[in-house]
C-alpha cells in the first residue's frame with residue numbers, strides 16, 4: 001500500500017488555524033458555562049443565607065447609628081450613656097438569662113434595622129394612557145369647538161376631560177365612552193363617519209367596532225366586536241315551520257341559540273350559536289327578502305341556504321336570471337315547481353303566480369267567512385327565488401315584474417315569500433314593487449357607506465375590520481337594528497370544485513329525487529315544463 005503523502009505547508013497552516021479556532025470556541029463555551037454555573041450558585045447561596053445577611057446588615061446599621069450618636073452627643077450625655085450602659089451590663093450579668101436577653105434584644109433591633117428600606121417605585125401612567133391620548137388627539141381636529149362651554153376637546157388637552165369610561169383587553173381598547181360638544185353635527189352621516197374612521201385608525205383597524213351615538217346626550221359609545229364564528233356547514237337547523245336560518249350573528253343581537261354541528265365529519269360535536277332567523281308567514285311584517293351584494297359575495301349561496309330549508313315544508317320556484325345554471329341542482333326534486341332562465345319562462349311563471357296569490361287569498365277569505373279551517377293548498381309555503389332579476393327587467397321585458405305586485409302585497413297572508421338578489425349597481429333598475437316590499441334586507445361582502453345605506457335603509461353603525469369575505473355582511477328586519485351576519489357555507493353540489501363530502505351533504509339535505517311533494521302534484525317538474533299548479537290555471 002502506498003504511504004500517504006506528507007501534508008503541504010498551506011494545508012498544515014489551515015489545519016492549525018482550524019484547531020486553534022475550535023480550541024478558542026471550546027474555551028469560550030467552557031467560560032460561559034462556568035459563568036452561568038457561578039451565577040446559579042451565587043443565587044442559591046443568597047437565598048439560603050438571606051436571614052443572616054439581613055441580620056448582618058441590621059447589626060452594621062446599629063453600630064453605625066451608635067457611632068454617629070456618640071460622635072454628635074455632648075460630653076455630659078456621653079457620660080450618662082456610658083454609666084447607663086455599664087449599669088445595664090452589670091444588671092444583665094446578675095439577672096437570670098440576662099446575657100441571653102441582651103443578645104435577643106440586640107438581634108431584634110438588628111432585624112428591624114436591617115429591613116429593606118428602598119422606596120416602592122412611583123406609580124407609572126395607567127395602562128393604555130398613551131393609546132387613549134392618541135385617540136383624543138386624533139379627534140381634536142374634528143371635535144374641538146370654541147363655543148363648547150366645557151371645552152372637552154382642545155389641542156394639547158387631556159383625554160380625561162372627554163372620555164368617561166374605557167376598557168382594555170391587554171393593550172387593546174375594547175370599549176370607550178366619550179362626550180362631545182353639543183354643537184357637533186352628530187346627525188350628519190359624513191361627520192359621524194369621520195369620527196369613526198379616526199377611532200379605528202387609533203384603536204386598531206383589525207377589529208370591527210359598534211358605534212352607538214346618543215344624540216340626546218351628546219355621547220358616543222364605541223365597542224370593539226369579537227369576530228363572528230366562521231362559515232357553518234349547511235345542515236338541518238332546529239327551527240319552527242316558516243323560520244329560515246340566514247346565518248349567525250353576535251350573541252348580543254339575538255336572545256336565541258340553536259345547536260350547530262361545526263364539523264360535518266363529527267356530527268356529535270355540537271355547539272350553540274346565535275342564529276339570524278327570518279320569520280315568514282302570517283305573523284311576520286317582512287315576508288320578502290332582498291339580498292344586495294357585489295360580484296361573488298355570496299348571493300347565490302344565500303339563495304341555496306334558503307332553498308334547502310324552504311323545501312322541508314314548502315314549494316320553490318327559482319328564477320336564474322343570469323343563466324349560470326346555479327339552480328340546476330334543484331332539478332327533479334319534489335317541491336321544486338319550476339326553474340326558469342328566460343324572460344318568457346319568467347313571464348309565464350309570474351302570470352301563474354299572480355293568479356295563485358289571488359286564488360289563495362280568495363280561498364282564505366271564503367274559509368274564514370264559512371268558519372272553516374284554511375285549506376292546506378292555500379297555506380302551503382311557496383318560495384319564489386329570484387337571482388338578480390334586474391337582468392331580466394327593462395327593454396322588451398319592461399313590465400315583467402309588475403306581475404309580482406300582487407304576490408308581494410298578499411305575501412304575508414297567502415304564505416308566498418319572494419327572495420331576490422341584486423348587485424348594488426342594479427338597485428336603480430330593480431322593479432319599485434320589489435324594492436318597496438322587501439323589508440328583510442341583507443348585504444354581503446364589502447360595500448361603501450352610500451351603498452350600505454341604500455341597501456339597508458340605515459347606516460349599520462358597525463365599521464372597521466378586515467375586508468369582508470364572501471358570506472359576511474349585515475341583516476336588517478323591517479325598521480329594526482342592523483346586525484352582523486355570517487351566512488352558512490352551502491356550495492353548489494354541481495360545481496366541479498366543490499369537495500365530495502360537501503357535495504354529498506348538500507344533496508342529502510334536498511328531498512329525495514323522484515318522491516312526491518305534498519301539494520305540488522305528480523306533474524310538478526323543473527327546467528321549463530309548466531308545473532301542475534300552472535297548468536291548473
Ligand SMILES: Nc1ncnc2c1ncn2[C@@H]1O[C@H](COP(=O)(O)OP(=O)(O)OP(=O)(O)O)[C@@H](O)[C@H]1O
Pocket residue numbers: 231293294295296297298299300301302470471472486487488489490491
Ligand atoms: N358563507 C360562505 N362561506 C364560505 N364561502 C362562501 C360563502 N358564501 C359564498 N361563498 C363562496 O364565495 C364564492 C361566490 O359565491 P356565490 O356564487 O354565492 O356569489 P354570488 O354573489 O352569487 O356571485 P355572482 O355575483 O357571480 O353571482 C363561492 O366560491 C362560494 O363558495
